[in-house]
Amino acid sequence: MNQSIIRLTREISELNKTSDLSIAVACRDADVRNVRAVILGPPDTPYEFGFFEFSMKFGRDYPAKAPAVIALSTNSGRTRFNPNIYAGGKVCLSILGTWRGERGEEWSSAQGLESILISIQSLMSSNPYENEPGFENANQEHDKENKKAYVLKIRHETLRITVIARLEEYLGINADGTLQPSPAPPDLESSEDGDTSLADLEGSILFEPFKDLCKRRFLWYYDSYMTSITAERPKVTDGQVFVRMPFEHSGNTMEGRFYYTELERRIKLVRERLDKETENWAAEGAIMAQRExxxxxxxxxxxxxxxxxxxxxxxxxxxxxxxxxxxxxxxxxxxxxxxxxxxxxxxxxxxxxxxxxxxxxxxxxxxxxxxxxxxxxxxxxxxxxxxxxxxxxxxxxxxxxxxxxxxxxxxxxxxxxxxxxxxxxxxxxxxxxxxxxxxxxxxxxxxx
Missing domain, CATH: 3.10.110.10 (Ubiquitin Conjugating Enzyme)
Structure with missing residues (x-):
């Protein structure tokens, strides 16, 4: 087996054995070089408890060379969540070779999967505006207002895109509250012993390794999301346009309007739907018990x-x-x-x-x-x-x-x-x- 695969397999296994609540990784068994990762937005930042997903492609020369990393939580390429995380998915980090850094900050084989994810997570700070190169030489007085405006819109879009829209998709809910047409579920009684194997299930649905994780975490942090909505709503008005930052430009920006009233309605519906899903497990299970x-x-x-x-x-x-x-x-x-x-x-x-x-x-x-x-x-x-x-x-x-x-x-x-x-x-x-x-x-x- 290629040494890069051996090392990568070990790193994935070690990460999955930890109780780290901030990072999770997954891959298909037959495709270990293509890793998916989700990073939980750090507490006390505008990214707090958001679900930020990334795709990581490791070459045969890993760990001699860094993997290619793409941000997936970008609202289909329309939202730039950080000066260093572009709407198109590019992640600018010196250790990835996607940004120039100081000597000693470039990639080395001593680094690995976990260090990459921690480096990305470090970009999600309480003042992400300061991540922009050249910030220290900018107009400080003007930047005070920009920093506040940037935090305001990141917090709103973290809730809207990485939490609410993600859970709506998982639960089959449209933004207006209507239900999406349900795809035919995998046959839970299809195999000879009355069960569908993990491999069968994974082969019959899209690869969504963090679907269950995000649902469980949503239940944990629901009160925090609601508290954030209550705290942020008085700072803006519904329909207020986001302020464009100096480093944002067409095709690589975070544009939109504040609608906290709408976010509150949608997040409550997600919670109701998730509770109903849990209740339905018992009814589904009772049928399966009858079928032995x-x-x-x-x-x-x-x-x-x-x-x-x-x-x-x-x-x-x-x-x-x-x-x-x-x-x-x-x-x-x-x-x-x-x-x-x-x-x-x-x-x-x-x-x-x-x-x-x-x-x-x-x-x-x-x-x-x-x-x-x-x-x-x-x-x-x-x-x-x-x-x-x-x-x-x-x-x-x-x-x-x-x-x-x-x-x-x-x-x-x-x-x-x-x-x-x-x-x-x-x-x-x-x-x-x-x-x-x-x-x-x-x-x-x-x-x-």
Whole structure:
């Protein structure tokens, strides 16, 4: 095997094993040289929690030579998201050889897939206007207004293009709220054992490796998106034209108008549609269970094994049952551990499994109140898991989230904004956080 393929395969594998919430990569098994990547817009920037996708083509001379990188999140070539990320997809970076840099900034074989993606992510700063070469020599007074105007339009288009339009496409929604004609789904009962393999599914649909990832992250960050819309709307008026930057020119610009009222309507519809999709999993799964499909049998077996595992466990007390005897919908009842902030609590968590599990990850939701900085205001837990095809691994990850004390600060996991501000605030704010947590623990008993 070519040495470049060996190295690239290793780099992709290592990236996929990490719990990095900012970067994900994928490729077809038979086409490892053509990599797709998605970068999550960094917190506290106008790119915050946007989904920016890139295509990366690695030659046979990799790592001696850098890959060719093309930005895909450009609104079909109409939107330039950064002075260094063009509407046509060009990414200007010295390590890629697409921009002149200082000595030592050019490509070397010591660099690789991860360093490229981190370099691109570094362009998505809180003041991207300053990325333009020659900025330091420009009219500083005039640039103050341009910097503000540039941030305003990037934030709007990040929401509109990389979040809302992307999710609308995934969910089959037109911008006006109507539904797109649904393509015929792959036959879930087509093979001899009643299942469609991963290879069969990938061959029958477009290669969309981040479809499920973006849906799950959207549920995590929905409150953040709504908060951003609320905060940004008073700064502009609907219909206000974007300000053109000095470095933008025809064919390589970010043109448009602000319409936050419309964005709010569209993002709420995306959320409704995504919640409905999750609800429909149970109905689809019930049909598959009646047909005794392989996916249903696998989940039934996993459920039984998970129940037995926790019966023998002394470290945690919980009950697990199938809702309406449906192996695609698990209800977990967690009993708060004595002598902790969760003492006396009785928490119900529903885990919905997709008929395409494990291609699509399960979606969990607290059905009882739980005030936590890593649980959204409507109960969606923000967690990561390595063994995505094991139902028990998802339960373990949620329990770890609930019981963790003094976890590391990571703004990408702070999905309850009010709780996060209190938890990471002053000692008095931390006490207020604990009081609200305890009140949610007490309230959980009312739902028992």
């Amino acid at each position: 499909s392989g996916v249903a049998a696998n989940l039934q077996r996993q459920y039984e094994q998970t129940v037995e595992y926790y019966k023998k466990s002394d470290s945690v007390t919980l009950d697990i049952e199938l809702v309406d005897k449906n192996p695609f919908l698990w209800r977990v009842t967690y009993f708060g551990r004595p002598m902790t902030n969760l003492d006396g609590g009785l928490f119900n968590i529903e885990i919905a499994f997709s008929p395409r599990f494990p291609i699509e990850h399960p979606r969990a939701r607290f059905r009882t109140p739980f005030y936590h900085y890593r649980v959204t205001s409507d109960g969606v837990p923000c967690y990561t898991v390595t063994k995505t095809d094991e139902g028990r691994a998802h339960i373990d990850a949620i329990i770890h989230l609930m019981e963790e004390e003094n976890g590391p600060y990571d703004p990408r996991t702070q999905v309850n904004q009010e709780a996060s501000k209190l938890y990471w605030g002053t000692p008095e704010q931390k006490r207020e956080y604990n009081r609200k947590l305890r009140r949610s623990v007490q309230a959980s008993m009312d739902y028992a």
